[in-house]
Amino acid sequence: MPCDYNPELQARLSMERDKAERDRLVAQAKKAKAEAIKKLEGYLNTGKVNVGKTAQGEIGFIGWNKADRLGFCDACAVNALKLKGSIAFISALARARTVSAVELAGGKH
Numbered sequence: 001m002p003c004d005y006n007p008e009l010q011a012r013l014s015m016e017r018d019k020a021e022r023d024r025l026v027a028q029a030k031k032a033k034a035e036a037i038k039k040l041e042g043y044l045n046t047g048k049v050n051v052g053k054t055a056q057g058e059i060g061f062i063g064w065n066k067a068d069r070l071g072f073c074d075a076c077a078v079n080a081l082k083l084k085g086s087i088a089f090i091s092a093l094a095r096a097r098t099v100s101a102v103e104l105a106g107g108k109h
């Protein structure tokens, strides 16, 4: 189940009869996710968050707190950053020399 799956949103959508309102809810959720990724890029730029190994020994974002994640796990955030060709992510990755892009691609959801 990807992090994009939002049970609360799905429940609301199934109850909402108005298509325009459903579209609005989906767009709102999409925007919030995009903003969470944008915020993460800002953190990577300032060094508040770094790419590295987590306490569990997995590849992830060190210093990215739960509130800012909006439900994103590390692997899904990596995918989102790759998809948009994020310069902030590429730079952070270059700084974390021990971490290869291959390792990150293999991160589990």
Ligand SMILES: [Zn+2]
Pocket (backbone or CB within 6 Å): 001, 002, 003, 072, 073, 074, 075, 076, 077, 109
């Ligand atoms: Zn995920």
